[in-house]
Amino acid sequence: MNQNVITTVDVVLLTLAGKALNVVLMKRDREPFKNQYALPGGYIRPDEDVDVTAAAKRVLKQKTGIVSPYLEQLYTFSGGARDLRGWSISVAHYALVNESALRKGGNESFFLFPADNVPPLPFDHNKIIEFALERLRNKSSYSSLPSYLLPPQFTLTELQHTYELIMGTKLDKSVFRRKLSDLDFLEPVKNAIKMGKHRPAQLYKIKKDNRLVIFDRTV
Amino acid sequence: MNQNVITTVDVVLLTLAGKALNVVLMKRDREPFKNQYALPGGYIRPDEDVDVTAAAKRVLKQKTGIVSPYLEQLYTFSGGARDLRGWSISVAHYALVNESALRKGGNESFFLFPADNVPPLPFDHNKIIEFALERLRNKSSYSSLPSYLLPPQFTLTELQHTYELIMGTKLDKSVFRRKLSDLDFLEPVKNAIKMGKHRPAQLYKIKKDNRLVIFDRTV
DNA sequence: GAAATAGTGTCTGTAAGACATTATAGG
DNA sequence: CCTATAATGTCTTACAGACACTATTTC
Numbered sequence: 001m002n003q004n005v006i007t008t009v010d011v012v013l014l015t016l017a018g019k020a021l022n023v024v025l026m027k028r029d030r031e032p033f034k035n036q037y038a039l040p041g042g043y044i045r046p047d048e049d050v051d052v053t054a055a056a057k058r059v060l061k062q063k064t065g066i067v068s069p070y071l072e073q074l075y076t077f078s079g080g081a082r083d084l085r086g087w088s089i090s091v092a093h094y095a096l097v098n099e100s101a102l103r104k105g106g107n108e109s110f111f112l113f114p115a116d117n118v119p120p121l122p123f124d125h126n127k128i129i130e131f132a133l134e135r136l137r138n139k140s141s142y143s144s145l146p147s148y149l150l151p152p153q154f155t156l157t158e159l160q161h162t163y164e165l166i167m168g169t170k171l172d173k174s175v176f177r178r179k180l181s182d183l184d185f186l187e188p189v190k191n192a193i194k195m196g197k198h199r200p201a202q203l204y205k206i207k208k209d210n211r212l213v214i215f216d217r218t219v
Numbered sequence: 220m221n222q223n224v225i226t227t228v229d230v231v232l233l234t235l236a237g238k239a240l241n242v243v244l245m246k247r248d249r250e251p252f253k254n255q256y257a258l259p260g261g262y263i264r265p266d267e268d269v270d271v272t273a274a275a276k277r278v279l280k281q282k283t284g285i286v287s288p289y290l291e292q293l294y295t296f297s298g299g300a301r302d303l304r305g306w307s308i309s310v311a312h313y314a315l316v317n318e319s320a321l322r323k324g325g326n327e328s329f330f331l332f333p334a335d336n337v338p339p340l341p342f343d344h345n346k347i348i349e350f351a352l353e354r355l356r357n358k359s360s361y362s363s364l365p366s367y368l369l370p371p372q373f374t375l376t377e378l379q380h381t382y383e384l385i386m387g388t389k390l391d392k393s394v395f396r397r398k399l400s401d402l403d404f405l406e407p408v409k410n411a412i413k414m415g416k417h418r419p420a421q422l423y424k425i426k427k428d429n430r431l432v433i434f435d436r437t438v
Numbered sequence: 439g440a441a442a443t444a445g446t447g448t449c450t451g452t453a454a455g456a457c458a459t460t461a462t463a464g465g
Numbered sequence: 466c467c468t469a470t471a472a473t474g475t476c477t478t479a480c481a482g483a484c485a486c487t488a489t490t491t492c
Contacts, residue, residue: 005265007224007308044297046224046306051298076295076310078263079270087265089226089308091295157444174446175481182480198443199489217480376471393473394454401453417470418462436453 006088009056010041010077010125012132013068013095014115015102016149021115021165023129024102026063032084033122037111039129040064041090056093065107068095069210070148075131082124090123094132096148140166144185144213147206155194155201156180163219176219185213225307228275229260229296229344231351232287232314233334234321235368240334240384242348243321245282251303252341256330258348259283260309275312284326287314288429289367294350301343309342313351315367359385363404363432366425374413374420375399382438395438404432 013024025037040063042055049055053073061067074094080087113119118129139145146162147154160176180186185207192203206213232243244256259282261274268274272292280286293311301307332338337348358364365381366373379395399405404426411422425432 003226003262003265005224005226005263007222007226043222044224044306044308046222046299050300052295052308073295076271076292078310080265081269089263089271089310091297091308155444172482172484173444174484177445178481195490196443197491198441199445199491201444374471391455391457392471393457396472397454414463415470416464417468418464418472420471 004086006083006086007044008041008088008090009044009052009059010039010090010092010128011056011060011071011095012039012074012092012129013060013064013066013097014132014136014149015097015099015112016162016165017099017112019165021133021149022112023115023118024064024066024110025113025118025121026110028122036122037113037119038122039125040110044091052091053093056091056095060095064110066097066102066105068097068148069101070097070145070212071095074128074135077124077128090128092128092131094135096136096145098149098151100151137167141218142215144206144215153189153192153203153205155203156186157201159204171219179217179219183213183215183217183219185215223305225302225305226263227260227307227309228263228271228278229258229309229311229347230275230279230290230314231258231293231311231348232279232283232285232316233351233355233368234316234318234331235381235384236318236331238384240352240368241331242334242337243283243285243329244332244337244340245329247341255341256332256338257341258344259329263310271310272312275310275314279314283329285316285321285324287316288320289316289364289431290314293347293354296343296347309347311347311350313354315355315364317368317370319370356386360437361434363425363434372408372411372422372424374422375405376420378423390438398436398438402432402434402436402438404434 015022024040026040027035028038040060042059044052044055049058057071071093074092076089076091078089082088115133118126120126136145140163146166147159149162150158156177160171160173164171186204187207189203189205193200194203234241245259247253247255247257259279261278263271263274268277276290290312293313295308295310297308299306334352337345339345355364359382365385366378368381369377375396379390379392383390405423406426408422408424412419413422
């Protein structure tokens with residue numbers, strides 16, 4: 001049975017750059033919309049991919065060179081209207097990476113755009129990005145998700161600023177730190193101090209290595 | 220380009236029956252797993268369905284006769300291992316319906332099973348049901364979602380019991396009602412009173428008709 | 439010492455939880 | 466009257482928010 005459904009994956013890769021949340025876009029190397037900016041995406045390959053998330057990881061790696069520490073299925077976009085080539089499914093994913101890992105691991109073929117100011121894109125890619133941002137905002141309010149945008153070690157102020165940036169709200173320093181210590185998912189890194197023209201700051205890392213921590217309260 | 224990916228939808232239809240959460244299952248009318256219980260599901264039909272959610276609604280209607288007041292995309296399950304026929308995608312949805320609407324609108328070809336005691340099912344259908352229950356539990360804690368399991372009019376005690384059943388926790392009556400009135404999404408139905416061998420109870424309905432209400436706090 | 443940021447302490451208001459009390463039906 | 470449930474009130478505690486204060490570095 002041939003249903004003639006095009007099956008693809010797209011990835012919304014987000015990172016912090018220049019004190020703003022940025023989306024990674026690529027110039028399409030083929031028709032349709034050749035040479036236009038779009039999300040990294042591609043066909044599912046049943047012979048290579050064990051499931052759609054594996055497909056998303058493969059596509060991200062092949063197109064950008066990046067292996068993200070956090071990648072999650074977002075939503076499945078579908079229909080006959082979104083792609084000229086026919087009725088299609090895109091299982092969209094989103095991923096987070098810290099900027100230095102992106103600069104180091106990436107193959108330089110991609111471009112960063114401020115997440116709140118993305119140009120009009122082909123297909124329904126603008127909508128997919130909106131979904132990703134909404135998911136990120138929601139999930140950040142009750143999890144350690146924003147830490148994937150930071151390097152492995154960071155100060156509490158850096159973490160707070162990241163939460164503030166994502167959620168678009170100011171947080172009180174004292175309240176934020178009280179909650180963090182209640183949530184008990186960070187640990188100070190011995191002898192790791194961030195210097196500056198002021199009192200130095202203790203560096204922290206996530207306790208459970210590289211695992212998303214879900215809180216029972218909001219930050 | 221033929222990718223040979225089987226594209227399907229499955230629906231986890233949940234309802235309240237006998238003071239428990241129940242899943243609707245059907246006996247499969249074709250191979251594989253003919254005559255075994257499974258989730259209502261079917262192929263996506265690009266010529267009929269505008270998107271996957273339309274496909275899920277169509278499949279649910281055709282197989283069970285039911286049009287659910289609430290149906291939401293859940294998660295996309297995929298891979299070469301889940302279906303003998305080949306590499307497949309199932310865009311799973313979940314839906315809620317109150318029991319009397321199910322009895323009235325349904326075509327009697329389905330079966331109810333307690334959601335916490337579903338028999339082993341073909342494909343990854345047990346896993347899909349687990350996902351649906353987890354989503355229902357999560358979303359219920361901060362929304363009016365459980366009201367879709369109740370008739371259009373209900374008492375506050377019935378609503379509270381529904382929340383308790385879904386989330387598996389006891390709630391304090393006074394606290395629950397205080398929060399509900401703060402959340403301001405219910406309205407009493409004039410002259411609608413539920414009688415019994417005790418003080419009669421006021422009947423309520425959701426203010427915004429048939430719309431999911433998201434709270435900024437938990438119930 | 440001044441500037442800048444790190445890090446902690448204190449007060450207050452509000453909301454949640456526990457529980458008691460009153461209200462209103464049937465028998 | 467008793468029983469059962471509806472509906473509301475009260476007290477206490479916990480936590481969020483606001484803000485002040487202290488600490489430690491560079492210049």
